[in-house]
Amino acid sequence: MKDSPIGVFDSGIGGLTVVKEIIATLPDENLIYLGDTARVPYGNRDREVIAKFALELTRFLLGKKVKALVVACNTISATCLSEIEKLSPVPVIGVIKPTVTKAVEMTRTGKIGVIGTRATINSQVYEREIHAKNGELQVIQQACPLFVPLAEEGFVDHPAAKLIAQEYLSRFKNSGIDTLILGCTHYPLLKELIRSVLDDGIKLVDSAEPTAEELKKVLEVGDLIKTSLEAKRVFCVTDAPERVLQTANIFFENKFPGKLEKVSLEVG
Numbered sequence: 001m002k003d004s005p006i007g008v009f010d011s012g013i014g015g016l017t018v019v020k021e022i023i024a025t026l027p028d029e030n031l032i033y034l035g036d037t038a039r040v041p042y043g044n045r046d047r048e049v050i051a052k053f054a055l056e057l058t059r060f061l062l063g064k065k066v067k068a069l070v071v072a073c074n075t076i077s078a079t080c081l082s083e084i085e086k087l088s089p090v091p092v093i094g095v096i097k098p099t100v101t102k103a104v105e106m107t108r109t110g111k112i113g114v115i116g117t118r119a120t121i122n123s124q125v126y127e128r129e130i131h132a133k134n135g136e137l138q139v140i141q142q143a144c145p146l147f148v149p150l151a152e153e154g155f156v157d158h159p160a161a162k163l164i165a166q167e168y169l170s171r172f173k174n175s176g177i178d179t180l181i182l183g184c185t186h187y188p189l190l191k192e193l194i195r196s197v198l199d200d201g202i203k204l205v206d207s208a209e210p211t212a213e214e215l216k217k218v219l220e221v222g223d224l225i226k227t228s229l230e231a232k233r234v235f236c237v238t239d240a241p242e243r244v245l246q247t248a249n250i251f252f253e254n255k256f257p258g259k260l261e262k263v264s265l266e267v268g
């Protein structure tokens with residue numbers, strides 16, 4: 001079991017931002033990544049559709065005998081984590097709780113901004129989790145539905161992307177937030193752009209590092225840490241691996257840590 005891979009999944013390439021941090025935190029672990037690039041983005045879809053897709057991704061990874069599942073997608077974590085937990089015999093790590101814990105520790109003004117897909121923002125899950133930790137904190141939220149396609153296209157510093165960021169993030173101007181949660185695993189790809197349109201001094205929190213730390217804790221508690229060296233990493237997408245590799249390479253500075261394969265989710 002210790003040598004079994006960790007399964008990580010997302011609607012597309014966003015979960016690779018979490019993978020990068022998992023590799024830094026747990027460099028010897030075997031990994032299998034699954035990005036549903038054929039159907040991304042999920043964030044504008046109904047909850048039932050997101051759950052159906054997410055359970056297909058879960059079944060695929062469980063079929064690969066993973067020892068833990070990381071739901072490296074805020075949209076899936078926000079809408080159907082409990083259904084995935086019900087299906088999975090192995091530990092499931094979502095991105096929201098670890099991200100909230102970090103943001104709540106970081107804020108000094110008591111005002112936290114949250115950006116995410118429509119499904120994540122409409123679920124109100126960030127507000128609920130932040131208030132579960134501290135009911136006094138103020139939460140200002142904004143859905144940014146065009147950010148995922150921009151990230152998938154690699155439009156990370158395009159002037160059009162800047163205009164869109166200015167439009168979405170204008171509500172945070174002089175709002176008093178000192179911490180902004182990037183509540184979508186695609187958004188770290190747009191970090192510099194997002195920073196460039198925000199007031200100075202606002203700290204950005206994304207899901208990658210807190211989720212990797214949470215995964216490490218869960219593996220330690222379950223005595224599941226791999227002891228041998230040399231990690232095997234497999235990266236699967238449901239469509240267009242060449243295009244995905246191009247964008248992923250922007251983020252991995254042309255050192256993508258494995259091979260990218262196209263897979264089908266159909267059973268049988």
Ligand code: DGL
Binds near residue numbers: 011041074
């Ligand atoms: N990376 C996903 C998230 O964290 C993107 C969602 C989408 O596909 O719209 O929310």
